[in-house]
Amino acid sequence: MSSITRAWTEADFRKELKSIDEYVERTQGIRLVGAELDIEFSERARCTLGQYFPKEKKFRFSLPFFNSDVPEACAIDVIRHEYAHYYADVVLGYKGGHGLPFKSACGIVRANPSTYYSKNFESSARKKEERDARVYKSGVRAGQRVKHPCFGIGSVLTVEPLKDSALLKIDFGRHGVRIIDELWLKSKGGF
Ligand SMILES: [Zn+2]
Known part of the structure; x- marks a missing residue:
């Protein structure tokens, strides 16, 4: 799925969350249910790309961000970042912030451990996406x-x-x- 070519649906978010649930179970032996939490979508916020609410145990994601031309790896990193908050909450008892427990949760769910969305990460992910989409232009033709x-x-x-x-x-x-x-x-x- 690419955030360039199609709009994200709730099912897409749940699929990503589910794959993190499965990864955590495989690597940590801990069974979490991130894919089953409530998800809210915001139509406006472009600055707050994602949020996790420890009290309500729910996620919120910004649809305008996910449906912009942002590289898919960046969109997925936002989901992993919020999942790291969820992991820190339910496994480590860490309710908020971006301190050490959060950073270790980032390591576990493979999120980029920065507090804020990183433009560097976006530009390197964008370059990789362009590389992956590239097709060689042949210099010969059939019959030659x-x-x-x-x-x-x-x-x-x-x-x-x-x-x-x-x-x-x-x-x-x-x-x-x-x-x-x-x-x-x-x-x-x-x-
Ligand atoms: Zn955060």
């Missing part, structure tokens, strides 16, 4: 003739782009049909 150092001249049948190169399916005649990495072939002067 290329030269392999061992198999000689071949005809490109298909081009399958990957992130950083492409896989070329090439017919080398008596040497058969082979799958060759495009960047490697280029580095050998194949086209």
Whole structure:
């Protein structure tokens, strides 16, 4: 799911909370029910991205933030941050604030242990998202003739782009049909 392409629903939040519940159970042997707590949504707050209320045992999240173009890793970090407050509350008896018990809870739920939403974290997450979305632009096309150092001249049948190169399916005649990495072939002067 990407916060770029679709709107967050309550089910999406519960799914993330559930995966943290499961992670905590797997790693700490503690069974929590973060996914079953009440969730409120605020339509306005852009500054308060998320909140946890120890007394009512409920979460509140800012929909305008989650449905902005923020990288998904940042959106998930806000959920983990609030979950860390929940963990600190019910496991460590720590009701509020961002002191040591909260920071250790961040370590357990894999939240970024900063008090406030970090722009640095956002920009590194955004870069990673862009990297992950990148597709290699191939320099050859089907039908093109290329030269392999061992198999000689071949005809490109298909081009399958990957992130950083492409896989070329090439017919080398008596040497058969082979799958060759495009960047490697280029580095050998194949086209
Ligand atoms: Zn906090």
